[in-house]
Amino acid sequence: MLIHRIEPGGPATSEITDRGLFERRRRLLGLAGASALLGLAPSAWSAGRFASAPRSPLSTAETPNSLRDITGYNNFYEFGTDKTDPPKYAHRLKTRPWTVSVEGLVKRPKVFGIDDLLMFPLEERIYRLRCVEGWSMVIPWIGFPLAHLLKQVEPLGDARFVEFISALDSDTMPGVGMGSLRWPYVEGLRLDEALHPLTLMAVGLYGDILPNQNGAPVRLVVPWKYGFKSGKSIVRIRVVDKQPATAWNQAQPREYGFYSNVNPEVRHPRWSQATERRLGEFGKRPTLMFNGYGDQVAGLYAGMDLRVHF
Amino acid sequence: MPSPAQLGAIRLALLALCVAPALWFFAAAWTDHLGANPVEAVTRGLGDWALRLLLLTLCITPLRRWLAWPWLLKLRRMLGVTAFVYALLHLAAYVWADQFFDWDAIFDDILHRPFITVGFLTFVLLVPLAATSTNAMIRRLGGRRWQKLHRLAYPAAILAVLHFFWMVKLDIREPLVYAAALAGLLGVRLYWRQQARGAVRTSCGGRCSPP
Numbered sequence: 001m002l003i004h005r006i007e008p009g010g011p012a013t014s015e016i017t018d019r020g021l022f023e024r025r026r027r028l029l030g031l032a033g034a035s036a037l038l039g040l041a042p043s044a045w046s047a048g049r050f051a052s053a054p055r056s057p058l059s060t061a062e063t064p065n066s067l068r069d070i071t072g073y074n075n076f077y078e079f080g081t082d083k084t085d086p087p088k089y090a091h092r093l094k095t096r097p098w099t100v101s102v103e104g105l106v107k108r109p110k111v112f113g114i115d116d117l118l119m120f121p122l123e124e125r126i127y128r129l130r131c132v133e134g135w136s137m138v139i140p141w142i143g144f145p146l147a148h149l150l151k152q153v154e155p156l157g158d159a160r161f162v163e164f165i166s167a168l169d170s171d172t173m174p175g176v177g178m179g180s181l182r183w184p185y186v187e188g189l190r191l192d193e194a195l196h197p198l199t200l201m202a203v204g205l206y207g208d209i210l211p212n213q214n215g216a217p218v219r220l221v222v223p224w225k226y227g228f229k230s231g232k233s234i235v236r237i238r239v240v241d242k243q244p245a246t247a248w249n250q251a252q253p254r255e256y257g258f259y260s261n262v263n264p265e266v267r268h269p270r271w272s273q274a275t276e277r278r279l280g281e282f283g284k285r286p287t288l289m290f291n292g293y294g295d296q297v298a299g300l301y302a303g304m305d306l307r308v309h310f
Numbered sequence: 311m312p313s314p315a316q317l318g319a320i321r322l323a324l325l326a327l328c329v330a331p332a333l334w335f336f337a338a339a340w341t342d343h344l345g346a347n348p349v350e351a352v353t354r355g356l357g358d359w360a361l362r363l364l365l366l367t368l369c370i371t372p373l374r375r376w377l378a379w380p381w382l383l384k385l386r387r388m389l390g391v392t393a394f395v396y397a398l399l400h401l402a403a404y405v406w407a408d409q410f411f412d413w414d415a416i417f418d419d420i421l422h423r424p425f426i427t428v429g430f431l432t433f434v435l436l437v438p439l440a441a442t443s444t445n446a447m448i449r450r451l452g453g454r455r456w457q458k459l460h461r462l463a464y465p466a467a468i469l470a471v472l473h474f475f476w477m478v479k480l481d482i483r484e485p486l487v488y489a490a491a492l493a494g495l496l497g498v499r500l501y502w503r504q505q506a507r508g509a510v511r512t513s514c515g516g517r518c519s520p521p
Contacts (some may be wrong), residue, residue: 271468
């Protein structure tokens with residue numbers, strides 16, 4: 001059921017929404033109303049929108065991996081540490097109703113319902129994903145830039161970092177009982193990284209709603225960093241002034257830095273980061289600095305020694 | 311004690327069991343049933359079986375004593391050699407399918423990635439054991455020296471478990487299971503040695519030196 005929430009005390013819709021988006025919303029609400037009358041599930045109308053999301057020019061021209069690979073080989077430790085655990089168990093996660101609370105050092109904190117988030121203009125972004133474990137994929141995400149969301153809440157002057165907190169529900173997540181990581185899963189970005197146009201909030205892939213094992217209903221995608229930086233099933237976003245304590249960095253600080261930018265020159269004790277296996281290919285290919293997004297993001301790290309801030 | 315015909319049948323059945331995992335991986339790879347990362351699945355699967363068979367080889371002596379089935383010794387060589395063959399296939403999968411003969415990368419791995427360093431060492435320790443697993447080699451070395459050499463199976467098993475421990479990112483439950491099994495297998499041998507020493511001491515009133 002689609003409910004358009006307006007938070008009490010929040011800004012009037014007209015203050016925060018540009019005209020085009022407003023028009024689209026009206027049309028969608030009409031569509032949603034119609035589909036509700038027809039007894040269609042919310043996924044039915046939004047799936048149609050997902051399929052028609054225009055492809056962003058920030059997409060790579062590389063061929064995406066198959067849906068089978070993308071949804072069958074997942075790191076989502078809340079559901080278990082084997083790559084096939086998330087596809088087996090993530091269906092238990094209830095992704096509706098779902099809210100994302102955006103709070104902290106912001107002028108207008110707001111709790112977004114999942115349907116509010118789906119109101120952002122969606123686009124398809126085909127990104128490379130490089131896992132710290134030495135494999136990579138190409139994934140056609142559907143989503144919207146995180147910057148659009150952060151602009152709505154207006155970060156304050158002393159905001160420096162953004163913290164992303166993933167869902168935690170020990171009843172549906174068999175992996176959290178093992179004490180392998182600190183739960184809930186927390187990731188973080190510097191504010192300028194979070195506001196970068198490449199940083200995406202993904203709500204779908206392959207023209208459809210995001211499968212649970214890929215981090216439904218909404219996840220972060222930061223394509224120039226190792227995959228674990230992109231938190232899944234986000235429930236809370238906090239704008240803060242200090243560098244957040246992040247999950248893998250806390251578990252093994254010498255192996256996983258806060259930045260964790262894809263960097264073929266910083267080796268890991270378990271995996272060579274100089275090369276990677278693109279799933280579906282036999283040989284290995286060289287890993288590119290910033291996962292090939294250097295032209296867009298290298299400026300964020302000007303003057304920093306990335307061997308120290310790995 | 312089984313008859314020679316029965317023993318032959320047992321050995322044939324064991325051989326079939328030893329070959330089965332390799333055939334399964336071959337079939338699964340052929341029919342694309344190894345998931346999104348078949349190279350990883352095959353490499354890890356072969357390593358798993360090399361470790362399992364190595365530990366099974368170490369089970370023979372305790373089982374033989376507890377059950378008083380001396381003929382079990384006749385199965386040990388097959389298990390040990392199969393363990394080596396799986397270790398060899400595991401290494402081959404890494405060199406061929408994973409690294410595709412990129413010797414610089416392989417050398418870098420052996421030098422800089424501790425889990426690969428100990429994995430490689432494990433293999434090095436297993437080579438002389440496999441090479442001397444024939445009747446002719448036992449005769450040439452003499453029983454005592456052969457036995458001494460084959461105690462290398464113990465450090466090899468320890469390094470193999472360590473290889474697994476250092477390979478996993480965070481979830482050590484699986485390597486812990488192997489570590490516990492190995493601790494039991496080595497522990498029982500230490501216990502027997504202590505007992506044997508005690509027995510020697512009591513039999514000669516503590517005056518004679520141990521052999």
